[in-house]
Amino acid sequence: MKKLQAVLITGGAGYIGSHAVQEARTYGFEPVTYDNLSTGHAWAVKGSLLVKGELADRKKLSEAFKKFKPVAVMHFASHIAVGESVINPQKYYQDNLTNAMNLFSVMLERKVRYFILSSTAATYGDPLEVPIPETHPQVPVNPYGDSKWILERILAWYDKAYGLRSTFLRYFNAAGADASGKIGEVHDPETHLIPLVLDAAMGRRKEITVFGQDYPTPDGTCIRDYIHVTDLAGAHFLALKRMMETDKSDFFNLGTGKGFSVREVITRAEEVTGMKVPVRMGSRRAGDPPELVARADKAQEALGWQPRHSSLENILKTTWAWHRNYFGKKSAGRKNKRAGHS
Numbered sequence: 001m002k003k004l005q006a007v008l009i010t011g012g013a014g015y016i017g018s019h020a021v022q023e024a025r026t027y028g029f030e031p032v033t034y035d036n037l038s039t040g041h042a043w044a045v046k047g048s049l050l051v052k053g054e055l056a057d058r059k060k061l062s063e064a065f066k067k068f069k070p071v072a073v074m075h076f077a078s079h080i081a082v083g084e085s086v087i088n089p090q091k092y093y094q095d096n097l098t099n100a101m102n103l104f105s106v107m108l109e110r111k112v113r114y115f116i117l118s119s120t121a122a123t124y125g126d127p128l129e130v131p132i133p134e135t136h137p138q139v140p141v142n143p144y145g146d147s148k149w150i151l152e153r154i155l156a157w158y159d160k161a162y163g164l165r166s167t168f169l170r171y172f173n174a175a176g177a178d179a180s181g182k183i184g185e186v187h188d189p190e191t192h193l194i195p196l197v198l199d200a201a202m203g204r205r206k207e208i209t210v211f212g213q214d215y216p217t218p219d220g221t222c223i224r225d226y227i228h229v230t231d232l233a234g235a236h237f238l239a240l241k242r243m244m245e246t247d248k249s250d251f252f253n254l255g256t257g258k259g260f261s262v263r264e265v266i267t268r269a270e271e272v273t274g275m276k277v278p279v280r281m282g283s284r285r286a287g288d289p290p291e292l293v294a295r296a297d298k299a300q301e302a303l304g305w306q307p308r309h310s311s312l313e314n315i316l317k318t319t320w321a322w323h324r325n326y327f328g329k330k331s332a333g334r335k336n337k338r339a340g341h342s
C-alpha cells in the first residue's frame with residue numbers, strides 16, 4: 001500500500017485540529033499532531049501520532065520535522081479568546097506570533113513549503129458589507145484578530161522571498177462535533193455560544209446570557225455564520241491539495257453564507273434537545289458587530305468544497321450528542337464518587 005504523506009498538525013489535540021486529524025486519512029494524508037496539551041486533549045487524537053511538544057521549543061519542533069518529514073503544516077495552535085486578547089495583548093502577540101515564526105524558521109530549514117493558517121473572520125473587524133467577501137478591508141478590532149492578520153502579511157512576504165506557499169482559511173463560527181460522538185468541543189472556560197446554550201439546556205450552567213437585544217437585526221440579537229467543524233476540517237485538505245497542485249498561495253472564507261441570530265440558535269436548540277434553555281438578558285458587549293456572515297462562494301468554486309454538515313440542525317444535533325456523551329459521563333462519574341462508588 002502507498003505510504004501516505006505526513007502533515008504536521010499543530011494544535012491537533014484541540015477542538016478544530018482534532019477534527020482535521022480525524023479527516024486526514026480520508027483525504028490521503030497521515031496526520032502528525034504537535035501539541036503541548038495546554039488546552040487540548042490526548043484522547044482527541046487517539047489512534048494517530050502525537051508529539052507532546054511546545055512550539056516555543058525549536059529543537060523539539062525541528063526533531064519532529066526530521067523524524068516525520070511532513071510535506072505541509074496546518075497551524076491550529078494558538079490562543080483563541082478575543083476578550084482575553086483585549087485584556088492581555090502581550091500573551092497574544094508574544095505567543096501567537098513568536099510560535100508561528102519558530103514554525104516558519106523550521107519549515108524553511110527543512111524545506112517544507114506548504115502552510116495552512118487557521119485565520120479568522122476577526123481579521124475583517126467591523127464589516128462594511130455583509131456577506132463579507134475575502135476582498136473586504138482587514139481592519140481587526142482586537143489583538144487576537146490583529147495577530148492573525150499580521151501572520152497573513154508575514155506569510156505574503158515569505159511567499160515572495162522564500163517560496164513558502166500558504167493558504168489562509170478565515171473561519172467564521174466553528175461549531176458542531178464529529179458524527180462518531182467521540183470528539184467535540186471542550187474549552188475551559190467556554191466562550192462559544194452553542195456549547196454554552198447546550199450547557200444551559202443540560203443544567204451544567206444556570207442560564208445563558210444574551211448580550212444585547214437592540215442590534216439592527218430582525219430580532220435585535222447578533223447574527224453569526226455557523227460552520228460545522230467537519231466541513232472546516234475537510235476544507236483544509238482540499239486547500240492543501242490545491243496549493244500543492246498549483247504551487248500558489250491563496251485565501252478563503254470558511255462559512256455557509258447564511259446567518260442565525262442568538263435567539264434563533266436558542267429556539268432551535270430547545271427544539272433539538274427537547275429542553276428549556278434558561279435565558280438572561282444582558283447588555284451589549286464591546287466589539288460585537290451586529291452581523292458576521294461570510295461570502296462563501298470562493299472556497300466552493302475554487303476548492304469544490306461543500307459545507308454539507310453545516311445545517312444549524314445538524315450542528316446542534318452533533319454538539320448535543322457530544323455534550324451528553326462527554327459531559328453526561330463526567331457528571332455521572334462525579335455523582336458516583338459522591339455516592340461512594342469507584
Ligand SMILES: NC(=O)c1ccc[n+]([C@@H]2O[C@H](COP(=O)([O-])OP(=O)(O)OC[C@H]3O[C@@H](n4cnc5c(N)ncnc54)[C@H](O)[C@@H]3O)[C@@H](O)[C@H]2O)c1
Pocket residue numbers: 010011012013014015016017034035036037038039040041053054055056075076077078079080099118119120121170171172173174175187
Ligand atoms: N473556534 C473558532 O470558532 C475559531 C474561529 C476562527 C479561528 N479559529 C482558530 O482555529 C484554531 C483552533 O481553534 P480551537 O478552537 O480548536 O482551539 P483549541 O484551544 O481547542 O486548540 C488549540 C490547540 O493548540 C494547542 N496549543 C496551544 N498553544 C500551543 C503551543 N504553544 N505549543 C503547542 N501546542 C499549543 C492546545 O493545546 C490545543 O490543543 C486557532 O488558531 C483559532 O484561532 C477558531
